[in-house]
Amino acid sequence: MTLQAQPAHAVEAEPDPPYDWPDYVGTRLRHPKQPLVIVPHTLTELTGPAYGNGVVGELDADLSRQHEGEPQGQRMILEGRVLGSDGKPLRGQLVEIWQANAGGRYAHEVDRHPAPLDPNFSGAGRCLTDDEGRYRFVTIRPGSYPWENHPNAWRPAHIHFSLFGRAFTERLITQMYFPDDPLFPFDPIYNSVRDEQARRRLIASFELDLTVPNWAHGYRWDIVLGGRYGTPLEH
Secondary structure, three states: OOOOOOOOOOOOOOOOOOOOOOOOOOHHHHOOOOOOOOOOOOHHHHOOOOOOOOOOOHHHHEOOOOOOOOOOOOEEEEEEEEEEOOOOEOOOOEEEEEOOOOOOOOOOOOOOOOOOOOOOOOOEEEEEOOOOOEEEEEEEOOOOEEEOOOOOEEEOOEEEEEEOOOOHHHOEEEEEEOOOOOOHHHOHHHHOOOOHHHHHOOEOEEOHHHOEOOOEEEEEOOEEEOOOOOOOOOO
């Protein structure tokens, strides 16, 4: 069976993916089967949660120094800003990431991809945004990996992001991708974001000014919590 690039579905484009996306097999089991019930927002949804910075350590944001040795792969610096729907920077935001190693394998017991584990790379980090809404990670560029969604299925290289925002209504879990990945046309998760402009907002840009000579590549990716130009969700 030859896998062809997936055509765009003939539906009105929206920035966020639908709960049920047939090409992404996992959504068949977890999307709501009944019409959604609208629950009015209360003080709980419109305020909090709030997180202090006492438990976030220096090495949490540098995934290349969390173990005794250095991890394998291309070292990279990832920077960006977290913005509200009004375009203003959000300070003190908890930004969490997790990813596969350079061989495309997660340090998780359920990952059975026959790529080698890296004893010096756990693949998880976190940081708090500064007064200008900036975050910064040092990590390793992840590899692509196979998954069982369809025959010969491979995920494009990506990093998972989690942000809580200023309120529960701004909660965001999503994925960041890398420029010009040849697997984009074949990935149902990436293509579940049906609006082309919204998909582009999931792709980081290579930035030479962030690149450190003889040491690391540099990428920039800004995150917008909510609004018309918000960063798309990962359902």
